[in-house]
Structure formats: structure tokens, C-alpha cells
Amino acid sequence: xxxxxxxxxxxxxxxxxxxxxxxxxxxxxxxxxxxxxxxxxxxxxxxxxxxxxxxxxxxxxxxxxxxxxxxxxxxxxxxxxxxxxxxxxxxxxxxxxxxxxxxxxxxxxxxxxxxxxxxxxxxxxxxxxxxxxxxxxxxxxxxxxxxxxxxxxxxxxxxxxxxxxxxxxxxxxxxxxxxxxxxxxxxxxxxxxxxxxxxxxxxxxxxxxxxxxxxxxxxxxxxxxxxxxxxxxxxxxxxxxxxxxxxxxxxxxxxxxxxxxxxxxxxxxxxxxxxxxxxxxxxxxxxxxxxxxxxxxxxxxxxxxxxxxxxxxxxxxxxxxxxxxxxxxxxxxxxxxxxxxxxxxxxxxxxxxxxxxxxxxxxxxxxxxxxxx
Numbered sequence: 001x002x003x004x005x006x007x008x009x010x011x012x013x014x015x016x017x018x019x020x021x022x023x024x025x026x027x028x029x030x031x032x033x034x035x036x037x038x039x040x041x042x043x044x045x046x047x048x049x050x051x052x053x054x055x056x057x058x059x060x061x062x063x064x065x066x067x068x069x070x071x072x073x074x075x076x077x078x079x080x081x082x083x084x085x086x087x088x089x090x091x092x093x094x095x096x097x098x099x100x101x102x103x104x105x106x107x108x109x110x111x112x113x114x115x116x117x118x119x120x121x122x123x124x125x126x127x128x129x130x131x132x133x134x135x136x137x138x139x140x141x142x143x144x145x146x147x148x149x150x151x152x153x154x155x156x157x158x159x160x161x162x163x164x165x166x167x168x169x170x171x172x173x174x175x176x177x178x179x180x181x182x183x184x185x186x187x188x189x190x191x192x193x194x195x196x197x198x199x200x201x202x203x204x205x206x207x208x209x210x211x212x213x214x215x216x217x218x219x220x221x222x223x224x225x226x227x228x229x230x231x232x233x234x235x236x237x238x239x240x241x242x243x244x245x246x247x248x249x250x251x252x253x254x255x256x257x258x259x260x261x262x263x264x265x266x267x268x269x270x271x272x273x274x275x276x277x278x279x280x281x282x283x284x285x286x287x288x289x290x291x292x293x294x295x296x297x298x299x300x301x302x303x304x305x306x307x308x309x310x311x312x313x314x315x316x317x318x319x320x321x322x323x324x325x326x327x328x329x330x331x332x333x334x335x336x337x338x339x340x341x342x343x344x345x346x347x348x349x350x351x352x353x354x355x356x357x358x359x360x361x362x363x364x365x366x367x368x369x370x371x372x373x
Contacts, residue, residue: 010127011110011111012110012111013131013152014109016107018105018133018135019105019106020101020104021069021072021083021105022083022101023080023083024073024074025077026100027076027080027083027100031097033093034095034096034168034169034230036276037272037276038094038168039093039168041281041282042284043167044094044141044167045167046141046166046167047165047167048316048317049164049314049316050125050312050313051161051163051303051310052160052311052313053307053310054114054156054307055114055157055158056306059306064151064153064159064306065107065153067305069105069107069151072103076103078227080098082103084097084099085144085146086143086169088142103145103147103149104145104149105148105149106149108153110152110153110154113155114156114158115156122312122326123326124317125317130152131150131160131162131316132163132316133150141166144166147164147165147166149161149164161305162316168231170229170230170231171231171232171233185257185325186257186261187250188339189257190250190254190257192323193208194246194253194354194358195355196341196343197245198350199351200288200343202288204242204243205241205242206241206242206288207239207242207288208240208245208289208290209237210238210256210257210260210289211237211260211284211292212236212260212294213234213292213322214235214236214261215232215233216264216269220269221266234264234268234269236260236264238257240252240256250358289321290323291321291322292323293322293323294325295314295324295325296325296326296337298314300313300314321342324340
């Protein structure tokens, strides 16, 4: 494990006027209620992402902005609710008004090359506001464009595809419940949760939580219909005290992570949905919580607009309360996992000391075991 440097880069971006992209053919005008999972309070936010592409000589003469815009027009014929606007009905129930107004689209040019972003592309991207310009008044949950896209041409011939999605409409990412190998996920998560809790220096009797944002698509029988693009996310949790988590061996934390993952069944999802309705869409408890979303198999890199696989795809700056697990590659080409953990500066320093101590203790134990054989 290593601390990744921040991506701090200054460059200029020239943007064309924002426009609304509409479907290539007429689409139905109707209202569609969102599901009770889509509708929950914690989903009423915008999700932002960046996708970096290198120059491809076989695509010379073709404009990625035009290619993507034309593909978007064709795709929106089938996904026409995305060109509508969210409205709020009785008891704050969300619905999408399929007005056909359009998706917000921006074309831009930047005086920077892909290489200038550095050897390893990873969030946080301090420059993301240049690459995903937020049109004033466009980023509210209600009565605003649902997706926004910005395509920025780079000096080297590559480009950056930036997106913003209203999370109530779709989880954007399709990821399996167990993306990393089970043991890898459980050990990594247990280590980070334990070190983070130690760094926070909580009272030994204070409750701490691990929450796993998991896609439950595979848990439904009969399966969700083909083409369904709404949310099917569960939030299984493990609960213990700071004292138990920090004083017990690492295996204790690993077992708690395993138990949380095992909770997600069809019955769990139905019960969670009922709870959302009965209790008026309560927000997930984030107090003293370590929240994880595994994007290592989200297949961002396989998104190909004709220029080949992307160099990086994922969240812009992640989220202060969620640690995303994102596939990463260093300059030597070695594959790894980048995890963003947000903590106050003094706490972060302690967190890395705890993490370093744990790694050294494990390495020493491995050497001792090897020598005793």
C-alpha cells in the first residue's frame, strides 16, 4: 500500500455554448414513477465521473464530440426518460416527466496533453471543474437536465469524456456483489476499517459501522427485466464497538465484513424497500461509518467510443463519506487498487502510521513463519 500523489495541473479550457441533445426520433411524453429504491433520500444527488482516452491514429479525421453526440441521439430514443425532468409529487414521491427536453452537452478544447496528467491517473482530480463545467442552475435534483456530458479535446489528439448523472435515475455503474476476490476484498476492507477507527481515537464503547454499497441485481428471482437501468443497491452493515474492532485480531474485522456481505438476499432487498416507505426514506447512518463501494470490476475501461479502451474511468473526486475501490496502474504497468479515504489532516497522518505498522507487523510475522519451517 502506498500514498498516491494529488493530481494538480493547471490548464485552460475553451468551451462552446452548452446545448441540449434530444433523441433522434420522437419519443413518448408521459410520467413514470421512480421505484422506492430509486426514491430514497440518500440517492438524491449527482454522480460525476471522468474517462480519459488516448489518440488513436485509426480514428484520424473523426471528432469524438460529434461521434458521441450522434450516438447519444440514437441511444436516447430507447432511454428517453433521461431527456425528461424529475418532479416531486405527493409525500415527496419522485417521478420523471418525459418531456423530451434533452441531455446537457458541452464540447470543449484544452491546451494540455494526456501525458501531462502524470503516469498514474487516479482521483482526486483537482481540475475536474474545468473538465465538467456545471452550468449555473443545472445541477439541482428536480427540474434540471438529468445527465450532463462534456467532451474535451486534448492537444495530443486524445480526449476526456466527463459525465454527471442524477443518481435517482440510475446507479450508472453495474458492478457485481463480489468484484474483488472475496478474500482480497475482506482483508483490504478489514485493514482499512480498523486503521481508520484507530486513527479517529474513538471511545472504546462507541459504536462503529462498516457499510457496503452492493448491487443486488443477481439476488432477484425472477430476475429484473432486461434493459432495467434503475437502482438495485443494498446497504448491508456490520456493527461493533471501537474497542472490539481495534483490540481484537484482524480476523475479527474480516468476519464482520463477511457477515455484512452475506446479508444481501432478495428478502433483505424487499425488507429494505418496505422500510424506506414506512419510515419516510431515512438516510443511511454515516456517523462513525466506514462506507465502501467496490468499482474494480465496473468495466469502465471497456467503454469504447471507437478510440479504444480508456486509460482511466471512474469518479472525479470520489466522495467524502464513501471510499471507492478503483482499479489503478502505475508507470511500470503494475495493476493495483486505488482507495480514497477522506479524513482530517492530523487524523490522516495517524491513519497512515497505523496502516504502516500493520503492514510491517504482518511482514514480520510472515518472515517468522517462513523461518520456522
